[in-house]
Amino acid sequence: MGLEQLIPSLAGDGFFTTQVNKLIAWGRKNSIWPYPFGTACCAIEFMATASSRYDLARFGAEVVRFSPRQSDLIVVAGRVTLKMMPVLTQIYSQVAEPKWVISMGACASTGGVFNTYTQIQGVDQFIPVDVYVPGCPPRPESLIDGVLKIQQIIDGQAKRHEFTRPSEMIPMEAN
């Protein structure tokens, strides 16, 4: 890998020391396997990001998995409706820890222009979201930036989001 040139002490019988945490984080952040929860037009933009022109593989995230059990990053790309929200919650709980979530686009983050009876007004009310990518749809560059932010979170340079909406904002009682 050319590490010898970068770290002179590795040449010959050389060695270097690090922390296990850091080594694991380094491995994790460069092999993110995204799960595209694509329900609308944003998913098309996700496909563009993953394919050759924008090439998410440059950041180690090219292995798109369609099984939550094999992935560690959920990309919520598109509108989530009343019928899909329980599905999304279930899929979120099926992803093995550690896991991260990107809320991609206006619809997933806030409901977008669809202020209607069936449209969830932001998936962050019900699942934890780490990175919001704004846009309608976000350009592939924005999504790549979102993935880079996730990488920063993974190796500890940035803090994870808590639920960004305080729970008292959310009416939980029936009607």
Add this chain to the structure above:
Amino acid sequence: MPDAPKLPPTHDTHPKAARVQKENEIDHGLLSRKLGHLIKSIERPFGQTVLKVDRQHTRTVLETLAHDPELSFSMITDITAVDNLRREDFEPARRYTVIHIVYSLRHGKRLRLETDLPEHDPRIASTAGLFKGGPWGEREVYDMFGIEFTGHPDLRRVLMPDYYEHFPLRKDYPLTGLGERDNFVRAEEVE
């Protein structure tokens, strides 16, 4: 002085309009001969033929339209409905209008059938057994408007979840719902 802005062509002024209207022209004499005693009126807005029917005759009219060789409107394009609640001339006896759009593959003509339903008892005969695609559209109309199709083999919701209690396209139901979209269990984060 600048010229007045040029308006895009409408359904009347578009160069193709006359041709399309002519192609879709249906012999109203034929319709009234076959169905005269069953229908209330025949109208022709924008060159489209619309039959107004009482609900006890809707099924019979559709059967005649589908099976009569001179008509053979054998394909159902769509079944949909309108809630007339906010209309100026609203009256509870005509709260809903169910609309059947049928197409004649043999003659290449399209026809619309409109049936008014009262507010307290929105019920109409199903087209099950007559059009294969009919029951699907009926399920959607039931889901959105709560209109019951008698004789339907499987009248369940199709778009909204089964636990949903309202009929969202009724005009007295608020656009943003009654809080259903805010009531979900949160998936908790494990650290």
